[in-house]
Amino acid sequence: MNVRAAIDQRLSEALSACTGRNSPALVQPASKPEFGDYQANGIMAAAKRLKTNPRELATAVIDTVALDDIVEQLDIAGPGFINIFLSAEFLAARLAREQPLVSPAQHPYTAVVDYSSPNLAKEMHVGHIRSTIIGDAVAKVLECLGHNVIRQNHVGDWGTQFGMLITYLTETGANSQVLEDLEEFYRAAKQRFDADADFATRSRLAVVGLQGGQPELRRQWQRFIDISLNHCQALYGRLGVSLSREDVHAESAYNDDLPNVIESLREQGLLEESDGAQCVFLDEFKGKDDQPLPVIVQKSDGGYLYATTDLAAVRHRHNQLNAQRVLYFTDARQVLHFKQIFAVARKAGFADAAMSLEHHPFGNMLGKDGKPFKTRDGGVVKLAELLDEAEARAFDLVTQKNSELGEDERREIARVVGIGAVKYADLAKNRTSDYHFDWDQMLAFEGNTAPYLQYAYTRVQSVFRRGNIDVESLTGETAPSEPAERTLAVTLLRFQEVLEQVAADAYPHYLCTYLYELASQFMRFYEACPVLTAPGKVRDSRLHLCLRVAETLKNGLGLLGIETVERM
RNA sequence: GCGCUCGUAGCUCAACUGGAUAGAGCAUCGGCCUUCUAAGCCGAGGGUUGAAGGUUCGAGUCCUUCCGGGCGCGCCA
Numbered sequence: 154m155n156v157r158a159a160i161d162q163r164l165s166e167a168l169s170a171c172t173g174r175n176s177p178a179l180v181q182p183a184s185k186p187e188f189g190d191y192q193a194n195g196i197m198a199a200a201k202r203l204k205t206n207p208r209e210l211a212t213a214v215i216d217t218v219a220l221d222d223i224v225e226q227l228d229i230a231g232p233g234f235i236n237i238f239l240s241a242e243f244l245a246a247r248l249a250r251e252q253p254l255v256s257p258a259q260h261p262y263t264a265v266v267d268y269s270s271p272n273l274a275k276e277m278h279v280g281h282i283r284s285t286i287i288g289d290a291v292a293k294v295l296e297c298l299g300h301n302v303i304r305q306n307h308v309g310d311w312g313t314q315f316g317m318l319i320t321y322l323t324e325t326g327a328n329s330q331v332l333e334d335l336e337e338f339y340r341a342a343k344q345r346f347d348a349d350a351d352f353a354t355r356s357r358l359a360v361v362g363l364q365g366g367q368p369e370l371r372r373q374w375q376r377f378i379d380i381s382l383n384h385c386q387a388l389y390g391r392l393g394v395s396l397s398r399e400d401v402h403a404e405s406a407y408n409d410d411l412p413n414v415i416e417s418l419r420e421q422g423l424l425e426e427s428d429g430a431q432c433v434f435l436d437e438f439k440g441k442d443d444q445p446l447p448v449i450v451q452k453s454d455g456g457y458l459y460a461t462t463d464l465a466a467v468r469h470r471h472n473q474l475n476a477q478r479v480l481y482f483t484d485a486r487q488v489l490h491f492k493q494i495f496a497v498a499r500k501a502g503f504a505d506a507a508m509s510l511e512h513h514p515f516g517n518m519l520g521k522d523g524k525p526f527k528t529r530d531g532g533v534v535k536l537a538e539l540l541d542e543a544e545a546r547a548f549d550l551v552t553q554k555n556s557e558l559g560e561d562e563r564r565e566i567a568r569v570v571g572i573g574a575v576k577y578a579d580l581a582k583n584r585t586s587d588y589h590f591d592w593d594q595m596l597a598f599e600g601n602t603a604p605y606l607q608y609a610y611t612r613v614q615s616v617f618r619r620g621n622i623d624v625e626s627l628t629g630e631t632a633p634s635e636p637a638e639r640t641l642a643v644t645l646l647r648f649q650e651v652l653e654q655v656a657a658d659a660y661p662h663y664l665c666t667y668l669y670e671l672a673s674q675f676m677r678f679y680e681a682c683p684v685l686t687a688p689g690k691v692r693d694s695r696l697h698l699c700l701r702v703a704e705t706l707k708n709g710l711g712l713l714g715i716e717t718v719e720r721m
Numbered sequence: 722g723c724g725c726u727c728g729u730a731g732c733u734c735a736a737c738u739g740g741a742u743a744g745a746g747c748a749u750c751g752g753c754c755u756u757c758u759a760a761g762c763c764g765a766g767g768g769u770u771g772a773a774g775g776u777u778c779g780a781g782u783c784c785u786u787c788c789g790g791g792c793g794c795g796c797c798a
Contacts, residue, residue: 177738184741194740197778207778231741232778272798309798404798430796440794441723452796459798488725489793516727516791523790554760570760582734586727587791593747594733598760600746601734608760616757654737666735669745680753680762721760 154247154256157182157191157650160223160237164193167218171210172199178214180237182647189228189236190643196233207233241633244642248701250629254648255708257299258656262477265303265470266292269389269396270483272309273381273403274318276336277388277536279526279590280484283515286576286714287583288482289394290661291513293712298656303474304400307466308385310378311404314339316360317346317353319373324355332384335377364408378403388536391572393714407465411457414465415450418501429453433497438489448493463494467510468503478509480659485514485585513659516587526590540572546596547571547604551721558720566721570604571596573715577603580713581665601669603715606706609672610717612679613703618719620685622696631697632690637678638698644671645701648709661713668709675702 157180164178179195196214200207211229220227225240246252268288271281296302318335321327321342329335345352362370382398389396415431418424423433425447432447440446450461470476481491491512498504520526528534548567555563578595579588581602598604617624633642644667651667654660684695707717 179738179740181737181740184736184744188741192740197740201778234741312798314797428795432795438794439723443723447795449796454796456796458796462798484792485726486792487798490798492725514726550760555758578733584727584734589733591733597747602746602760604760605746608758612758612761619757658737660737662735663737666745673745676761677763679757683757685757720758 154646155649155653156223156239156247156646158653160191160220161193163218163220164214164235165195167214168195168199168210170217171213172203174202176202178235183236186640188230188234189226189238191237191239193235193237196235200233211235239643239646241639244639244646245630245632247646248631248633248642248698250627250697254645254701254705255297255652256649258653261299261301263301263303263475264295264478264480265305265474265476266295266480266482267305267307267466268292268480268482269385269394270307270309271385272314273378273385274309274314274339276332277385278533279518279536279539280533282392282536282539282575283518283579283588284482284484285389285394285396286392286579287513287515287661288480289392289396290580290664290713291480291482291655291659293395293714294652294655294661294664297712298652300656303470303476304396305466305470306396306401306403308382308401308403310374310381311364311408311462313357313360314343315374315377316358316363317342317356318377319363319370320352320356320359321345322373322377330380332380335380388540391537391540392576393572393716395714402466404459404462407462407469410465410469411461414461414468414503415457417503418450418497421501423497423501424450433500435493435496435500437496438493446493448497460490460494460497463490464498464501464503467494467498471504471508476508478511479504481510481512482659483512483514485516488512488514511659514585516584519587519589521589521591521593523589539575542592543571543575543596544568545571546592547574547598550596550598555721566718569716569718570598570607570721573603573607573710574598576713576715577606577665580661581669583660583662601665603710604721606668606672606710607715607717608721609675610703610706610710611720613675613699613706614719616684616696616699620696624700627697627700628693629697631694631701633694633698634691635678635682637674637681638695641671641674641678641698641702644674645698645705648705652712664709664713668706671702671705671709675706 161178161180168176168178176199177195178193180191180193183189183192196211197207200210208229211233215227223243224237226238228236230236266288269285271277292302292304318339321338327338346356363374425432425434427447430449430453431451432449434445434447438446448460470479495510504510518526544567547570551563551566574595633639651663655663687695
C-alpha cells in the first residue's frame, strides 16, 4: 500500500470539494518529526487562488476529509500546512505478518530498459559500470512493482572495428579464447589500421563482407562475439546484474531493417540529401551559425550509422515489443543524439504519442583528482580489476574487524561487501553530472555505504541467532510504542512509495537514501530498545519489527543488486 | 559562436510537480563497550546554496543577466 498516495488522494478530494476546483493536497513525508509523519503543502496554494485564509481552508479540509482508518491526528501548522500523524492501529495493521510491504501496480505496463550495451570489441571497463548497474536497479524495481520489463542489451557488435579485428586475426593467425588477448589484438589491429592503408582497405572490405553475410567472416565474427559476451556475462554475474544472453539485442540485429528505415523516411518525405548523405532536418535543432542540424541516417558511401540503428530499435520496441515506456541509460554526451532520435521517431511514426521515450543520462566517472578515472599509468581501468581490488580491500578490512572467522567465510563476506560497496557508492548518487570515484570513501565502510546497510542486516540476524528465535512461533504482530519503534514502523511503510518513485523517475538513489534512513533508524532502535530482554509481548512485537526491517533491507538491497550476509 | 548540463559545509553528496530553522556521511573535537556485533550510538563546531536582479505568502528549486567547470554541435558510437 502506498500510504502517501492514499492520504494524498483523500486530502486532495476534500480540498477540491472545499475549493470547488481541482486542488492537489501535495502530501509529502514530514520534513521534521514534530511535523508528524506526513505533511500536506497544497492548502496555501489553493487558498491563494481563492483569495481566502489558508488556515481557515485547512480547518474546512480537516472537517471534510475521512482519514480515521489511517490517521490519528491532523494538525494545522504554520501558514497553513496540515501535519499528519498516522494512528498506532494503522501501523500495527499494516505491519502484521500477512500484509505485504510491496504490492504490485494497479496498471502494469510493458517497459523496455536499454542498458549496459558495451562495445564487444573491448573488455568491459569502468565506463560501463554506471549504465549497467543503474539500469539494472531500475529494471528490477519496475519488475518488483509488477511491470512487464524487457531488458535490451544493445551491445556494439558491428562496424569498422570488427572488420579490422577479423582481418588482423585472419592475417596473423592469432588465436585465443580469452578476451584479454582479444583486446591486445584489437590494439594491434587498430595500430595497423591507422598505419597501413592497405590493411585499412582490407578491413573495410571485411565489414562489407560481414554485412553481406560471407560465411567465413561471419564464423570468425561470431566466435569473437561469443568470447566477448561470455566475458560480459561473467562480470554481470559478479555484479549481481540480471542481464542474460537472452537480453542481448545487438546492433547487428537491426542490420536487415536499416534499408526499411531509410525507405520509410523517404516515403514520408522526411529525407533530404546533403553533401551526398541522407539526412532528416528538423526545425527544432540548430547547429553552428544557426544552420539546420541534420540527423544523418545514411552516409554518402551508403553505410548506416548508429542513428539509423537506434531508429530501427525504437520501431522494433514499438511494433514488436509493444512497449509503453522505453528507458535508455547512457552517458550524458548522448543527450542531443537521443533528443534527435526521439524527435525523428515520433515524426516518422516509429513511436506513437502513447509510448514514452526516456533518456536517463549520467555523468562520467572521475578519479579523486577530478580527472577521468584512469590507472596510474593512464590506462583504462578494467571492470574486472576494479572488482578484484574492491574484494581485496574488503578482505583486509573484514580480517581486521573479525579475525576469528574462517578464511572461506571472510572471502565470501569480502566478496559481498566489496562488490556492494562499489555498486552502492555509484547508485547512491545519481547525479546527471560527473561522479567522483574514491576508494577511501566507499571502502571506509562508514556512513551511507553498502556495508553500513549490510551490517544493519547482520545485527538483526544476530538478534535472532542469539535468542534462538523461531520466526514461525512469533505472533507476527507488532505494537510500536517507543518513539524509536514508531519511527521505524512509519519508515517501513514508506517502502512502497519509494519504489514507485524510483520507477517513475528512474533514480535508484531514492531507494539508497531510503534504505540508509531505515538502517539508521534501526541502529537507533537497537541502541534504545532492548529486544531479547524485553518482557514477553514487547519482545514479540520488537522481534517482529526486526523481522520486517531485515526483510526490507534484504529486499531493497536485492533490488540494487547487492547481497547480504548473515554475519560480517 | 550556439546548445545542453552542473555549481549547496574543508571533501563527497541529499533536499521528491516551489514549502516550515538547507540535511547526511567523511574529516575535526567531545562523550558511550562486564548487557542483543563499537563496520555502532549520542553530542559540538562548520553555510550569504557561484554572483546580482526578478517572480510570490514562501526560492537551493522558477525567470533574466553575469562568472566558473564539464559536455555536445554532418557522414565514429
